[in-house]
Amino acid sequence: MYPVEVQGLKKTYITRKRVGLFKTVESRIEALKGVSFNVNEGEILGILGPNGAGKSTLVKILATLLLPDEGSAKILGYDVVKERGKVRKHIGISLSVEKGFFYKLTARENLKYFGMLYGLSGKKLEERVNEALKAVGLQNQAEKFYEEMSLGMKARLSIARALLLDPPVLILDEPTLGLDPVTSRRIRHLLVNLAHQKRKSILLTTHNLFEAELICDRVAIISEGRILAIDTIDELKKRVADTVFIEVRLPSMSGLQALNILKDFPSNEVKIYHRKGIAEKIVISVPVSQAEETMEKLLHEFRASRLKVRSISILEPSLEDVFVKLTGQRGV
């Protein structure tokens, strides 16, 4: 059993729009068209997709806030439709930074309030509130009123609330949206620690490919209600990368000599880009199958011509390359 098991999940929104005085037209939006995946223990699974891909719909269903039309989703074996109460005891949810907190209560009071709602009381409640505050680094700001808190503090408080029951599964919708780089980094560090040290299973959505690349053990790329690919980032890159780039850095003024050497390079699939500057850079694109061999040949040719090379390396494709290739969209 996986901590999170999703099988053939479908959801269609039906909306009615008034046309004229008495007539309404129905419009159907298939937000999820049969989504299946699992999340392992101690794993961060990132859900990536362009706007309207179905990420929030998926997250809301897992958080028991929305009913699916078909398929099933289980958290620790409990069905999100038939066993909502049990599911809620085992998940921590952070859907939107701003929602649900009381502006006139302090961070601690807010957490206490939610702790009580979740069934905690007495010493246990105090303990869990303190632990949650500490986990997100808010122990020194616990007496600050919510309305006085910065966006970063609010984001951390939202994660603290998700941690109140010390749940094995966390579901987070864009946990670092709108946060400055330092706070984002702090939250990323916290999430990696929760997954890898505390063995929590984390499902998060993000528009930030850089972040996904940094912290997700696997990512699912979702578009128009379907998962286009789900795998580790390395595997996804391998799958889409038919071309890699070899970057050669040279001392200034030696670019032309290098280009001259490359003139007779034995492959017409090799493309060369040259950037002049203090340190000159030559980037050679080659089919992935020829990358290693090309690199060796390059080194050999440069050495034979006594050309000094500062560095030579193979540039990996980025997660953005994967995303663009799979969804046909640049950025998310």
Ligand SMILES: Nc1ncnc2c1ncn2[C@@H]1O[C@H](COP(=O)(O)OP(=O)(O)OP(=O)(O)O)[C@@H](O)[C@H]1O
């Ligand atoms: N309550 C609703 N009623 C009707 N249509 C909806 C509703 N919620 C979402 N949709 C539609 O369902 C599709 C999926 O939306 P969803 O919010 O799940 O996407 P998303 O991937 O979270 O997008 P974003 O990245 O913009 O948050 C979209 O076409 C959206 O317009």
